[in-house]
Amino acid sequence: MAQQVDTVRERILAEATRLFGSHGYAGTSIQAIADAAGITKPTLVYHFGSKDGLRRAVIDAVMDHWRNQVPKLMVAASAGGPRLDALLAAFFDFFRQDPDRARLLLREVLDRxxxxxxRxxxxxxxxxxxxxxAIVVGQQQGLLQPNVDPEAFTVLVISAAxxxxxxxxxxxxxxxxxxDVAAQQAELIRLARTALLMPSPSPSPGPSSPPPPPMPEEP
Amino acid sequence: MAQQVDTVRERILAEATRLFGSHGYAGTSIQAIADAAGITKPTLVYHFGSKDGLRRAVIDAVMDHWRNQVPKLMVAASAGGPRLDALLAAFFDFFRQDPDRARLLLREVLDRxxxxxxRxxxxxxxxxxxxxxAIVVGQQQGLLQPNVDPEAFTVLVISAAxxxxxxxxxxxxxxxxxxDVAAQQAELIRLARTALLMPSPSPSPGPSSPPPPPMPEEP
DNA sequence: CCTACCGATCGGTAGG
DNA sequence: CCTACCGATCGGTAGG
Structure with a gap:
């Protein structure tokens, strides 16, 4: 296996992710990134060709990171029957590890x-x-509310998260x-649950933790 | 009353709002704004002191615009009993008139x-x-779900909108x-309704338009 | 409200 | 991976 970190290229990518995320692409000079990475400007250009090349490499790295992690995450959250709560909570915990990536993506939507x-x-x-x-299947099975708009619901919850x-x-x-960011996270999960799942027919909820209905498995 | 439009100052503000909104503050030169407004760069600086002065003036104008319009909007949407749907829909229609202002605010949160x-x-x-x-009052009156987090709910719905x-x-x-942006808007309103209002006790909804429960009046 | 101009910084290159 | 350097553009000023 390749060694874990600290090649020059990786340091540049890490600092660029952080600086592009907090100050934006136009608001960050390649000089500032080079300084943060402990190299000179021409060295940065040598590695990525241009500032725009660096930007694309940063986005590629973020996308790769997500594409690699998300499936693992869904499997882990689905252990013992996939629950909507667990899935959403796992997503949050994952993204919250580095908000820079979230800010970067948000900025890209605005800028380009x-x-x-x-892309x-x-x-x-x-x-x-x-x-x-999964929502469509759940609706057909009568587990999810029929008036959910599957596509709008999905993009809404992901965007809000x-x-x-x-x-x-x-x-x-x-x-x-x-x-309280955690409260916002909890409230979004509550909103998603309440607006997605069929109203629980049980008239008296359990005292400790009412078992959330399962998400439908994908076929 | 002052005349409606087209003073140089107003043209600069309008173009700056549009350009800052679409390309960001750092991504927009005052030269580009001056060109769009049909003046020269020193003229722009004469009117606003500096690029940062222009930025603050733009934000002030957006804030003033909202502060002036939102109360009218709430009154209008509340005519004949304030309904959550009407209120949210009115907000959307208002903001959608110029997405530039929405993008501008989003960028400010990210940049500063x-x-x-x-501020x-x-x-x-x-x-x-x-x-x-209003949510707290509605909960006390038993009209709204008791497990809504009023602050988290408010910031969540506004941010999502x-x-x-x-x-x-x-x-x-x-x-x-x-x-389909309209579908996202409709789905957010449905989410907000479903997660805020008490489950309607009526077992059979009316065929045409089920009357939405009223929002509580502010005291 | 404009012409003319300034120092600083920008992204990027030459050459090693 | 660095030193030295370039033309272009940046925000802003002088002076009228």
Missing amino acids: PQEFTD LRHGLQPLTGLLTH LGIVAVGQHTGALVSPEP | PQEFTD LRHGLQPLTGLLTH LGIVAVGQHTGALVSPEP
């Missing part, structure tokens, strides 16, 4: 919507398609001097 | 979170405080080749 559409659609369609299909991770701490300041 | 926290909190607290308070307006067309591309 056309490229985002063309990330192919990369994420398999994932989102799986989710929307990404937004919470990227800027939830700051948007939370709109309602509280001490914003 | 500290300033956003310090916009005071400007929007009255509005959000009103909403959270803003996100849909700003980039919904592009994030929608993740699930569909022809993104």
Whole structure:
């Protein structure tokens, strides 16, 4: 196996992810990235060809990271029957590990919507398609509410989750001097549950942890 | 009354809003704004002191616009009993008139979170405080679900609405080749309704338009 | 509200 | 992977 870290290339990518995420592409000079990575500017250009080449490499790395991790994550969260709560919570915990990646993606949508559409659609369609299909199946089985719009629901929940991770701490300041990102996360999960699952027919919920109905398995 | 439009200052503000919204602050030169407004660069600087002065003036204008319009909007949407649906739909229609303002605000949160926290909190607290308070009252009256987190719910729905307006067309591309922003809007309203209001006790919904329960009036 | 101009920084190259 | 350097553009000023 290749060694884990700290090649020059990887250091550049790490610093670029952090700086592009917090200050944006146009707001970050390659000089600043080179300084942060402890190299000179021409060295950076040597490795990535141009500033735009570095940007594309950063996005590729983020996409690869997600494409590698998300399936593992879904399997882990689905152990013992896939639960909507566990799946969403696992997603959150995963993204919250580095909000820089979330901010980076949000910025790309704002800065280059056309490229985002063309590029990330192919990369994420398999994932989102799986989710929307699972909703359709669940509806056919009578487990999920029939008036859910599968595609709109999927993009809404993913976007909201990404937004919470990227800027939830700051948007939370709109309602509280001490914003609670975890509360936003919990509330989104509650919203998603309540608006997706059929109303539980049990008139009296259990005292400790009411068992959430399972998500349908994909065929 | 002052005349409606087309002073040089207003043209600069309009073009800056559009360009900052689509390319970001760092990604927009004052030269580009001056060109779009049909003036020279020193003229722009004469009017706003500096690029940062222009940025602050643009944000002030957006905030003023919202502060002026939102109360009218709430009154209009509340005519004949405030309904959650009507209120949310009115908000959407309002913001969708110019997504540039939504993108601008989203970018400010990303670029200058500290300033956003310090500055916009005071400007929007009255509005959000009103909403959270209305939720608390509704819960006490038994009209709203007791497990709603009023603050988290408010910031979540506002953020999601803003996100849909700003980039919904592009994030929608993740699930569909022809993104439907209206469907995302409708789904968010459904999510908010379903997760906020008490489950309707009527076992058979009316055929045409089931009357939505009213939002509680503020005291 | 404009012409003319400035120092600083930008992304990138030559050459080793 | 670095030193030395380039033309272009940046935000901003002088002066009228």
